[in-house]
Amino acid sequence: MTINELEGQAQRFYQALAAGDRAVLDELLHPQFVGTTTRGLPLNLGGVYQGPEQMRRHFWGTLARHYQARAEIEQIVRVAEDQLQVVGVYTGHGIKSGTPLDARFVHLLRFRGGRLLALEQITDSGAWQAALTPVATLDVQVEEGIALIQLDRASANNGINAQMARELLEVARRCAADPSLRVVVLQGKGKSFTVGGDIDFLSSVEADALPAMLGDMTTHYHEALRIFNRLPVPVIAAVQGVAAGGGLGLMYCADLVLAAQDCRFALGFSALGLSMDGANSWFLPRLVGARRAAELYFENRVLSAQEALEWGLVNRVVPVDQLKPEAMACARRLAQGAxxxxxxxxxxxxxxxxxxxxxxxxxxxxxxxxxxxxxxxxxxxxxxxxxxxxx
The missing domain is CATH 1.10.12 (Lyase 2-enoyl-coa Hydratase; Chain  A, domain 2)
Structure with missing residues (x-):
């Protein structure tokens, strides 16, 4: 086979894996196919797989149940007459954990008669294991009756992924069950309050799985909002940087919203072709009026902190470096109330x-x-x- 023909078969192979196209895989894999995968992979995936069916069922099938992952090819080099070396990175996330996957790989592909006879894999087993491990997305501290709940995904501008949605619900339930609680403060670590849904996370989900993933996320997140909204204690939101999308729902649950001078507010859904979540369709018309709510969605309007104050989305605007001290001082005052x-x-x-x-x-x-x-x-x-x- 020519190099172009080999590369073409390799590309078809990776495309079929990403799409889960069994018909193409049956066509491409040689009946005597052998897969050798990296020792130390989680879920006992490392080892030798004899035959296409064993590889498909026990390796790729197990991967599909635990990861949303795809191989992104960076380089293909011919190393022998019927052999290719493929270098790239596996990207995606653990399905249950929501933790990103970023694992380098080197594959050696060997062909016979135009079909894939063998695949030898070297990849970062530690990265695969890490993707199965949930990473805490919230930093919760309770002291003297004040619960400080900080969104803790600063590197992702506190984008909400599946894990954060679940943790917000868990924390909301803990707050509702704590009779000693007097005040709740919601804040984001880093430069932003929250950009709403984590686009990088959502874009890594396969198209046919995206509706179910969004349904699961919003079910957890919306229940968290419902509980925060009904807590018997005052809720304060301290908002900085970007506050957008479904993340605005956390502001709506607050009785007092303090905004840093650098804050920007937006929905952003229409730019993605999405409707709304995070209780935007319920709270916004009541807070700013139906016409302004429509303007925010359809024109993808971005509000400054001062405009948000004028529209009634926030209570007051404070200097950036005074946001947290002011929010905590307010919380301490309220904690002394009846x-x-x-x-x-x-x-x-x-x-x-x-x-x-x-x-x-x-x-x-x-x-x-x-x-x-x-x-x-x-x-x-x-x-x-x-x-x-x-x-």
Whole structure:
């Protein structure tokens, strides 16, 4: 075979692997095919596979169940009459972990009669193992009743991947179950709050698997938002850099939003041909009005921090270096407040959008009575009356 013919067969082989095209693989693989893979690969994948069926079922099949991965070819060199050396990188991620895969490889392909007779693989087994290991995407610290929840994927601008969606739900449930909690602070590490969905992660998902992946991610993420929105304690969002896409949902769950002067707000969905998630379609029309919500989506409008303040998306704008200190100072002030009153007021404010005036007036009466039954409220009333009498 000529070098062009060999390279053509090699390209067909890698394309068929990426597409899971069994018909093409059956055509390309020699009946006496032998695959030799790197010792030390996780899932007991390293070793020798005799025949196309064994390689397909026990090696490539196992890979497909645990990874979204593809081989990206960088160089093909003819090393013998019917042999090619292929150099490249495996990219993708662990399916359950969401951890990126970045593993260099060298393949030696040997052909006979135009069909692939043998494949010898050398790859970074450690990188394959690492892709199976979930990487913590949140840094959570609870001190004196204040939970500081920081998105911790600064290298990806805190893009939300499958792992972060699951961890946000777990943390939201922990907050809801902690009776000692007084305030929650949401923040992003690094330069940005969050860019929303991690495009690099999502673009690595095979096309036919993308809808299911998005469905799984948004199910976890939306449940996290629902819980944060219903917490009986004040929530503060400290926002810097970029706040975009579905990540805006974390802002919507907050009662107070502090924005750094460098902040930029955008949806970004329309540029990708996507609709919305992160409760944007519910919160935005209520916060900024239907016309402005449509403008943000259809025109892919980007707001500055000052514009976000004018539109009612944030409470105040602060210098970049004062964002976290200001947010934590606010959290400490709120942590000293009346827990029962805050819980009742937060519920009233959050539910008011769905209630009629009569329903809301009745809810206010019920909440006020529940608050008044607390000893600390009665003590506060007496103390206030005593101060007024002294004037």
């Amino acid at each position: 827990a029962t009153g805050f819980a009742q007021a937060r519920q009233l404010l959050r539910q008011s959008w769905d209630k009629s005036l009569s329903e809301q007036l009745e809810a206010e009466t019920d909440a006020l009575c529940r608050s008044a039954a607390k000893p600390e409220v009665q003590q506060a009333l007496k103390a206030f009356g005593a101060k007024r009498a002294q004037r």
